[in-house]
Amino acid sequence: MTAGRPEEPHFPGLAPIDAYGNGGFRFAGMSHRGSLLCLPGGIWAWPVTRPDEISAETLSGVFAQAADIDTLLIGTGTEIWLAPAELRARLRAHAIVLDVMQTGPALRVYNIMVGEGRRVAAALIAVP
Numbered sequence: 126m127t128a129g130r131p132e133e134p135h136f137p138g139l140a141p142i143d144a145y146g147n148g149g150f151r152f153a154g155m156s157h158r159g160s161l162l163c164l165p166g167g168i169w170a171w172p173v174t175r176p177d178e179i180s181a182e183t184l185s186g187v188f189a190q191a192a193d194i195d196t197l198l199i200g201t202g203t204e205i206w207l208a209p210a211e212l213r214a215r216l217r218a219h220a221i222v223l224d225v226m227q228t229g230p231a232l233r234v235y236n237i238m239v240g241e242g243r244r245v246a247a248a249l250i251a252v253p
Contacts, residue, residue, distance in 0.1 A: 136169075138167055139163070145229065152168065158251070159172075162249075175250070176204050184212075187221070194245070197216060197248065198224050198245065198249075200247065203253075228251070
C-alpha cells in the first residue's frame with residue numbers, strides 16, 4: 126500500500142500537528158500511531174519507521190501531488206540522515222526543495238509553513 130493515493134483512508138486536508146511522541150502524532154482533534162505523510166490533499170499514514178526506508182517509492186504521494194508542493198520537509202525521527210543524491214535529483218526535477226531534519230524541528234517548521242499558507246508537504250517518522 127502506497128501512502129498518498131486518493132482511495133486510501135486519510136484526513137482530507139491540511140492541519141497543523143498539535144503534538145508528537147509516544148510513537149505517534151495528534152492533529153485535528155485525533156491521535157495517530159505511526160509515521161505521517163502530510164500532503165496538500167490530506168494527511169496519510171506513512172509506513173516508514175527508519176530513515177533508510179525513505180525512497181522515491183515511499184514518497185510516491187509527494188510525486189503524485191508535486192504540482193502543488195514547493196517544499197518537502199522530512200522528519201527523520203531522532204536520527205540524522207542525508208537524502209541520497211538520486212532522491213534529491215528527482216525532487217529537484219519536480220521543482221521541490223528538500224529540507225531534512227529530525228522530526229521535532231520538521232513538524233515545527235511544517236506548522237509555521239502551513240500557517241503561512243505555503244505549498245509544503247512533510248514526511249514525518251514517529252518518535253518514541
